[in-house]
Amino acid sequence: xxxxxxxxxxxxxxxxxxxxxxxxxxxxxxxxxxxxxxxxxxxxxxxxxxxxxxxxxxxxxxxxxxxxxxxxxxxxxxxxxxxxxxxxxxxxxxxxxxxxxxxxxxxxxxxxxxxxxxxxxxxxxxxxxxxxxxxxxxxxxxxxxxxxxxxxxxxxxxxxxxxxxxxxxxxxxxxxxxxxxxxxxxxxxxxxxxxxxxxxxxxxxxxxxxxxxxxxxxxxxxxxxxxxxxxxxxxxxxxxxxxxxxxxxxxxxxxxxxxxxxxxxxxxxxxxxxxxxxxxxxxxxxxxxxxxxxxxxxxxxxxxxxxxxxxxxxxxxxxxxxxxxxxxxxxxxxxxxxxxxxxxxxxxxxxxxxxxxxxxxxxxxxxxxxxxxxxxxxxxxxxxxxxxxxxxxxxxxxxxxxxxxxxxxxxxxxxxxxxxxxxxxxxxxxxxxxxxxxxxxxxxxxxxxxxxxxxxxxxxxxxxxxxxxxxxxxxxxxxxxxxxxxxxxxxxxxxxxxxxxxxxxxxxxxxxxxxxxxxxxxxxxxxxxxxxxxxxxxxxxxxxxxxxxxxxxxxxxxxxxxxxxxxxxxxxxxxxxxxxxxxxxxx
Amino acid sequence: xxxxxxxxxxxxxxxxxxxxxxxxxxxxxxxxxxxxxxxxxxxxxxxxxxxxxxxxxxxxxxxxxxxxxxxxxxxxxxxxxxxxxxxxxxxxxxxxxxxxxxxxxxxxxxxxxxxxxxxxxxxxxxxxxxxxxxxxxxxxxxxxxxxxxxxxxxxxxxxxxxxxxxxxxxxxxxxxxxxxxxxxxxxxxxxxxxxxxxxxxxxxxxxxxxxxxxxxxxxxxxxxxxxxxxxxxxxxxxxxxxxxxxxxxxxxxxxxxxxxxxxxxxxxxxxxxxxxxxxxxxxxxxxxxxxxxxxxxxxxxxxxxxxxxxxxxxxxxxxxxxxxxxxxxxxxxxxxxxxxxxxxxxxxxxxxxxxxxxxxxxxxxxx
Ligand SMILES: Nc1ncnc2c1ncn2[C@@H]1O[C@H](COP(=O)(O)OP(=O)(O)OP(=O)(O)O)[C@@H](O)[C@H]1O
Ligand SMILES: [Mg+2]
Numbered sequence: 001x002x003x004x005x006x007x008x009x010x011x012x013x014x015x016x017x018x019x020x021x022x023x024x025x026x027x028x029x030x031x032x033x034x035x036x037x038x039x040x041x042x043x044x045x046x047x048x049x050x051x052x053x054x055x056x057x058x059x060x061x062x063x064x065x066x067x068x069x070x071x072x073x074x075x076x077x078x079x080x081x082x083x084x085x086x087x088x089x090x091x092x093x094x095x096x097x098x099x100x101x102x103x104x105x106x107x108x109x110x111x112x113x114x115x116x117x118x119x120x121x122x123x124x125x126x127x128x129x130x131x132x133x134x135x136x137x138x139x140x141x142x143x144x145x146x147x148x149x150x151x152x153x154x155x156x157x158x159x160x161x162x163x164x165x166x167x168x169x170x171x172x173x174x175x176x177x178x179x180x181x182x183x184x185x186x187x188x189x190x191x192x193x194x195x196x197x198x199x200x201x202x203x204x205x206x207x208x209x210x211x212x213x214x215x216x217x218x219x220x221x222x223x224x225x226x227x228x229x230x231x232x233x234x235x236x237x238x239x240x241x242x243x244x245x246x247x248x249x250x251x252x253x254x255x256x257x258x259x260x261x262x263x264x265x266x267x268x269x270x271x272x273x274x275x276x277x278x279x280x281x282x283x284x285x286x287x288x289x290x291x292x293x294x295x296x297x298x299x300x301x302x303x304x305x306x307x308x309x310x311x312x313x314x315x316x317x318x319x320x321x322x323x324x325x326x327x328x329x330x331x332x333x334x335x336x337x338x339x340x341x342x343x344x345x346x347x348x349x350x351x352x353x354x355x356x357x358x359x360x361x362x363x364x365x366x367x368x369x370x371x372x373x374x375x376x377x378x379x380x381x382x383x384x385x386x387x388x389x390x391x392x393x394x395x396x397x398x399x400x401x402x403x404x405x406x407x408x409x410x411x412x413x414x415x416x417x418x419x420x421x422x423x424x425x426x427x428x429x430x431x432x433x434x435x436x437x438x439x440x441x442x443x444x445x446x447x448x449x450x451x452x453x454x455x456x457x458x459x460x461x462x463x464x465x466x467x468x469x470x471x472x473x474x475x476x477x478x479x480x481x482x483x484x485x486x487x488x489x490x491x492x493x494x495x496x497x498x499x500x501x502x503x504x505x506x507x508x509x510x511x512x513x514x515x516x517x518x519x520x521x522x523x524x525x526x527x528x529x530x531x532x533x534x535x536x537x538x539x540x541x542x543x544x545x546x547x548x549x550x551x552x553x554x555x556x557x558x559x560x561x562x563x564x565x566x567x568x569x570x571x572x573x574x575x576x577x578x579x580x581x582x583x584x585x586x587x
Numbered sequence: 588x589x590x591x592x593x594x595x596x597x598x599x600x601x602x603x604x605x606x607x608x609x610x611x612x613x614x615x616x617x618x619x620x621x622x623x624x625x626x627x628x629x630x631x632x633x634x635x636x637x638x639x640x641x642x643x644x645x646x647x648x649x650x651x652x653x654x655x656x657x658x659x660x661x662x663x664x665x666x667x668x669x670x671x672x673x674x675x676x677x678x679x680x681x682x683x684x685x686x687x688x689x690x691x692x693x694x695x696x697x698x699x700x701x702x703x704x705x706x707x708x709x710x711x712x713x714x715x716x717x718x719x720x721x722x723x724x725x726x727x728x729x730x731x732x733x734x735x736x737x738x739x740x741x742x743x744x745x746x747x748x749x750x751x752x753x754x755x756x757x758x759x760x761x762x763x764x765x766x767x768x769x770x771x772x773x774x775x776x777x778x779x780x781x782x783x784x785x786x787x788x789x790x791x792x793x794x795x796x797x798x799x800x801x802x803x804x805x806x807x808x809x810x811x812x813x814x815x816x817x818x819x820x821x822x823x824x825x826x827x828x829x830x831x832x833x834x835x836x837x838x839x840x841x842x843x844x845x846x847x848x849x850x851x852x853x854x855x856x857x858x859x860x861x862x863x864x865x866x867x868x869x870x871x872x873x874x875x876x877x878x879x880x881x882x883x884x885x886x887x888x889x890x891x892x893x894x895x896x897x898x899x900x901x902x903x904x905x906x907x908x909x910x911x912x913x914x915x916x917x918x919x920x921x922x923x924x925x926x927x928x929x930x931x932x933x934x935x936x937x938x939x940x941x942x943x944x945x946x947x948x949x950x951x952x953x954x
Contacts, residue, residue, distance in 0.1 A: 433862065440882050444863030445951035446905065447929055449759050450827045477951070490929075490951055493760070493905065494862055499734045551861045558883070 004080035005065075005072040008098055012085050013077040016096075019302030021103040024162060025052025025151060026171035027303055028108075031100035032146050033179050036060035038081065038093045039144065042202065043187040046176055050193070051168030052151065053159075059145040064116040067123045071135065074112065074127060076102045090293035094258060094304075101146075106130035107158065108151045114144040129154040173197055177213055178259040181252050181286060184209040206237055206286065214250070218284065225326035230314050233290040234322035241273060241327065244283035251282075255289040255296050260307045265289075268316035272323025287319065401549050407540035409549050416576040422552065423540045424565035429555045430494055431533035431566045434474055438525050445475035445490040452488040452501050453481070456508060461486065463512035470528045476504060494536050495548075506535040517567060530566045588622075588652025588677040592629050594686060596644035597673045598665040601658075603642045603792055603815065604633035608658040616655060621701045622675060622682070623653035629675075632704065633658060634818075638785050639704055640792065641816040653698035654682050664691055705818050707809035712802025713747060717812070718795030719767050723754040724786035726765045726915045726943055731783050732758030742780035742822035744829070749776065755829050756783070759948075761908045762829060763915070766942040779808055780826055785819030792817060833946065834931055837924035839897030841870055842937065845921040847891050848875070849913045855879045855887040856906035865950050866906040870925065871899040879906075902928045903950040912945035 022028050029046060036044045039062025049055040065073060072078045079098030082088060088096070104110060105127040115122030115138075122140040126133040152159035162168060169192050180188040180200050190198040200212045211219035222237035253265055269285055289296075297308040309315040401411045409420045456464065461484040464471065468478055475492030491500035510518055510531045517534060521527040538544070544552070556562045556571065565571050580586075604620055612618055612635075621632040629646035632639065654677045664684060665673070671687040677695075684691040724743065732740035737759070744755040755764045789810055793799060797812040803821065810817045855866055860881045869876035875893040880886045902925065913921065918936035925932045934945045 436882070444860070444865050444903075444905075446760050446863075447931075447948040447951065449757060449762055449829075449832050449931065449946070449948050475951075493950075497733065499736050501736045555861065 003066070003068050003072070005069045005078050005098075006080070006083070007072070007075060008077040008079060008082070012082070012088065013098075015085065015088060015299075016099070017299050017302055021097075021099050021302055022107060022151075023158075023303070024171060025056050025148075025168050026175045028052070028104050028148055028151065029056060029058065029172050030175045030179070030303070031095075031104065032056075032058035032148075033176065034094035035100065035146075036062050036144065037179065037183055037186065038095050039063050041143070041186060043189075045189045045191070046172070047191045048169060048172050048193075051162075051165035052148075052172055053162055053165065053168060055147065055149045056151070056172070057145060057147040059143065061141070061143040062117075064142045064144050065114045065123070066116050066120055067135075067137070070112060070114050070123045070125055074101050074105050074110075074125065074132070078102075088299060091298055092256075092293055096299070102130075104146075104148055107155050108153065109149040111147040111149075112144070113138060113140055113147075115140045115142050117142040169197075178252055180213070181206070181209060182254045182257050182259055182288075210237065210286065218250070222284065222286070223326055225322050227318070227322035227325050229318045229321060230311075231291055231295065232315055232318040234287060234319050235290070236288045237284075237286040238269070238323060238326055239283035239285070241283065244273070244281040246281050249282035250284040250286075252285070253287045253289070255298075255307055256291070256293065258298060258304065258307070260298075261305055262307070264312065264316055265319055268319040269323050272320040273327070287322075289315070289319070291315075401546065401553070403544055403549060405541075406543045409544075409552070411553065413574070416574060416578075416580060419573045419575070420553070420556065421540075421565075421569075421571055422542070422544065422549075423537050424567075424569055424571040425552055425556045425562075426495070426537035427533045427565040427567075428559055428562065428571055429552070430537055431529055432559045432561075433555075434529040434532055435526070438473060438529070444493060445472075445477060446493045447477075447490045448488065448500075452491075452504075454486050454488065454501070454505065456484050456486060457512070458484055460484070460508045460512040464508055467511060467524065467528060470525060474528060474532055492532075492536065495538055497538060497542050498536060503532070503535045507531045510535070533566050588624060588654055588675065589648075589650040590624050590629050590676075591647040591649070591672050591674045592644055594665070594668050594670050594673050596646075597629075598662075598668075600629070600631040600642040600644050601662045601665050604631050604640050605658055605662045606791070607633045607635055607638055607640045607788070609635040616696050616700045616702070618658055619655035619696055619701070620658045620661065621653060621655050621698060623698065624648045624651045632701075634702055634704070636702060637782065637820050638788060639816075639818040640788060641704065641818075642792075643814045652677055655696045655698050655701050656682050656693055657695075660693060704816075705804055705807035705809065707802045707804050707807060707818065709800045709802045709809065709811065712800050712809075714798060714800055715752075715769050716795070717789070717793040717797040717799050719752075719769065720786075720799065720801075720810075721790045721793070721795055723752065723765050723767060724783075724790060726941075727754045727756040727763040728783040728786050729911055729915065730756040730758060730761055730763040730945070734758070738822055739780055739824055739826050742782050742826075743786060744826045745779045745781050747775075747777045747779070755826075757827075757829065760905070761912060761948065762832070762946045763912065764829065764833070764944050764946075777803065778824065778826065779803065780822040780824055781808060782819055782822060785817065788817050788819075832931070833944070834924070834926060834933065837926045837933065839870065839895070839900055839925040841875065841893050841895045841923040841925070842920055843875060843891070843893040843923065845913055845916055845919060848921065849910065851875075851877050851889045851891050852906050852909050852913075855889050856910075858885050858887045859906050860884070863950060864906040864908075865903050866909070867901060867903050869899070869901045870895050870897070897925070900925055900928065902932065904932070904947055905950055908947045912947060915945070916943070917941065 021031065025048060029052065033044055033046065036058060039060060041060035041062035043061050045059045047057045077098045079096060081093040082091065082096045106129065110127040112125045113122060122138045124136045124138045152162070173190060176188060176190050176198060184203045184206055187202045188198060188200040189196065198213065200209060203209050203212070207219045207222060210222065221239050221243040223240055225238055226235040227233070251266055253260055253262060266285070269287060273283055295310050297310070298304055300306060300308045401409055403409055407422060409422055411418050411420070464478055464486055465480060471478055475490065476488060477490035479487045479489060481487050488504060511527065518527045518531050521530050562571065608620065609617055617635065623630050624646070625643060627646065627648055628643045630641060630643045632641040668686040668689060674685045676683045678692070680695060681692050682695045684693065728743050731743060734740065740758055746753040751766055751768050753764060753766045755762065792815050793812055800811050802809055806821055808819050808821050852866060855877045856864060856879065858881055859866055859879045865879070867878040869878065872895050873892055875891050877889040878886070912934050916934065916936045918938050920937040922935045922937050923932055928949060929951065931946045931948050934947065936943055
């Protein structure tokens with residue numbers, strides 16, 4: 001028969017992640033099952049004695065090897081699976097190093113029996129601690145059987161580190177289960193000391209495999225997911241939130257058919273469950289990632305337990321989104337468990353970030369261009385996004401607002417709720433409108449039927465005289481009447497509850513005698529504007545109508561720094577749904 | 588106390604009084620009403636200490652007495668009772684309400700804890716038809732101020748003079764004044780500053796045909812008809828001298844269709860600033876132009892034919908004030924008089940016998 005196996009050139013071999021391939025019986029089992037899977041076996045039988053310490057055997061019905069290949073297979077860097085450096089970057093098989101068989105053979109009494117599927121004669125090779133003992137021609141059915149006895153007989157230090165037979169058996173069983181989950185189309189049978197631990201017939205259906213391993217109950221608690229974004233497909237089965245339980249759990253992740261461990265991927269998946277399961281409850285997860293071989297590097301770990309994603313963040317985001325979409329589907333009773341991909345799932349957002357972890361809020365915000373209080377209207381373009389993260393477009397359609405204690409306004413937003421301090425908010429609005437009117441000259445000034453006559457202190461009277469030009473521009477028309485008396489003929493009218501006389505008195509006192517607020521101003525105009533904003537703004541304790549509240553919101557969010565008043569205090573507090581969930585112990 | 592009234596009379600009395608009951612109060616007895624017998628009548632009284640209302644209804648009195656009852660509960664009960672005579676009887680600290688087969692027993696507070704009503708010497712008062720008072724108040728009280736620093740402006744000035752009476756209200760930005768001839772018997776002249784809430788009660792509780800007796804004490808004012816009494820605290824003056832600010836030398840006059848003017852102002856005001864509501868009016872012969880410019884929003888222009896005498900004038904106003912004064916003009920046409928951009932404009936109905944004038948102070952235009 002034609003030879004398949006060849007020795008990798010040194011420069012390729014040297015690039016392969018080096019290290020110990022075989023640490024315990026389970027790692028030998030893993031290598032052997034992977035070889036069987038690469039040989040396209042449809043049935044694999046695994047037997048161990050004494051946890052595999054005494055003997056372990058993997059038998060398959062795969063394509064087997066001819067005599068020449070079999071002899072080559074036990075050499076280092078002998079593989080049929082890659083040829084060049086280039087192949088290393090797009091590995092499609094489980095094996096690629098040409099390391100497994102020689103590594104195992106070096107530390108055990110090793111026996112390889114194989115026959116190719118084209119009916120050629122079979123071959124048996126026996127190796128003791130790395131030395132070939134015998135090569136015989138045998139008659140056997142096509143396929144390969146590898147038997148490993150007395151593992152680490154020649155490496156006592158290693159042998160001492162092996163655990164109890166039960167613990168090693170558990171590890172073998174775990175390894176077998178992972179590979180069996182990755183390959184439901186292959187039958188697996190696991191025996192320990194002639195006792196059958198697993199008998200997994202071939203199945204087309206992942207849930208069937210889960211049921212064969214753990215029983216129908218777990219299988220019935222799983223939801224299928226299948227989601228594609230950014231060239232990553234995430235399919236599999238995830239536990240319904242309500243069925244998640246604390247403690248031991250079943251989490252299996254695969255990439256391109258290969259089991260791997262990655263706590264970040266698991267965390268991304270659990271984040272997708274956020275708010276749907278109580279803290280400490282761990283849903284069972286069977287996640288199958290598929291992406292172009294170039295997108296994932298499996299050549300990073302000697303036992304291939306870990307992989308490296310070229311775009312780790314993106315992959316995690318897609319996993320989170322996949323879970324969320326799956327759970328969403330549950331809520332909205334969308335058809336579940338469709339094989340293949342729907343067109344919706346195939347279209348990923350062009351931003352390079354799926355509607356998944358982290359990106360969720362941004363996408364949501366961008367997508368919700370609806371105005372604050374007018375359902376369906378276009379949002380004002382200047383809607384700023386400052387560090388408060390609240391914009392008019394963030395408001396929900398209901399636009400519901402409540403005034404609390406005649407001082408605060410509570411409003412629902414998409415991501416939770418906000419509380420606005422009415423005085424601080426109006427202060428910000430007035431300050432900006434006054435500063436703007438200094439440039440544009442638009443401040444209104446209401447003439448009075450009965451002019452206000454005020455007696456001031458000499459310091460105040462002097463301040464009024466010095467500032468009369470600026471006062472006039474904000475709307476106060478003041479006439480000096482002699483003897484520290486002034487007459488006000490016209491006043492600004494910033495809101496219906498405005499008390500012009502009181503505002504003027506308080507403002508003049510502040511401007512005359514100073515305050516931290518006016519000291520912080522950069523010039524006289526800003527001094528007056530800050531003082532006016534503070535004294536003229538709607539007071540705490542002032543009941544507001546719904547219309548007044550919505551006008552205040554409109555104007556606040558149209559200002560350039562909506563979340564701070566002129567004292568630098570916050571105007572807006574936000575409480576996110578996440579925080580609410582946290583406080584109510586829901587996340 | 589033991590007394591029987593018809594359900595209808597009982598309910599009417601209670602609903603008249605209920606509106607004065609404060610929703611929240613630190614004085615628990617104020618959330619009650621006072622129910623008492625007066626000769627062969629039942630009298631129901633309620634107060635918030637500023638305004639008090641008292642209503643009498645015919646009754647079958649078996650035993651004289653007085654008691655207080657929770658206002659809200661008794662009003663709700665009266666609404667639901669079957670249409671049969673209602674018997675009220677005091678039983679120790681409680682009052683029993685019996686109507687047909689329905690019986691209620693409500694806890695009550697002693698009637699002597701109930702605030703006493705002001706003593707008003709009605710024999711020294713005025714007499715007039717309720718409708719005239721109501722007409723005055725309806726045309727003026729909208730113009731009062733809600734600012735707290737000048738309490739007199741929170742009230743309506745009511746001037747009683749020989750054969751006429753006047754009412755004036757202003758917030759210092761706009762003013763409304765109305766004068767009516769009175770046929771009733773006058774007893775001296777007086778100036779009263781009345782809270783608009785009291786006038787609202789007068790409009791609500793008296794029929795326009797009711798003959799009212801009106802009289803004052805040092806601090807209170809009372810209105811009464813045969814069955815109903817309203818008392819209010821008076822606001823202390825002096826009221827500013829409004830006569831002085833009513834312009835006498837207006838040299839420009841405009842006649843405009845009231846409905847068209849109102850509609851034009853409402854239209855352009857849509858783009859006016861929330862803050863100032865400023866609209867600019869440009870008067871010229873045969874034409875009135877309306878302009879609104881709001882820097883961060885946009886602008887609006889409108890115009891309408893008018894007849895105008897005088898040199899052209901541009902003047903700014905708070906659109907809301909203009910709409911307020913136009914709303915109470917009963918006429919088809921309105922006469923506007925003006926003099927200068929910083930001087931007031933007056934608005935008066937054209938035709939009709941009402942002696943009614945409103946005045947609006949301008950907004951300074953800064954272009
Ligand atoms: N069960 C099997 N059936 C058929 N061919 C096999 C089997 N096991 C091993 N081989 C052949 O022997 C070769 C060497 O196997 P080995 O496991 O040592 O290396 P590998 O699978 O190529 O790479 P890796 O070291 O990554 O496992 C394989 O490339 C394959 O061609
Ligand atoms: Mg291999």
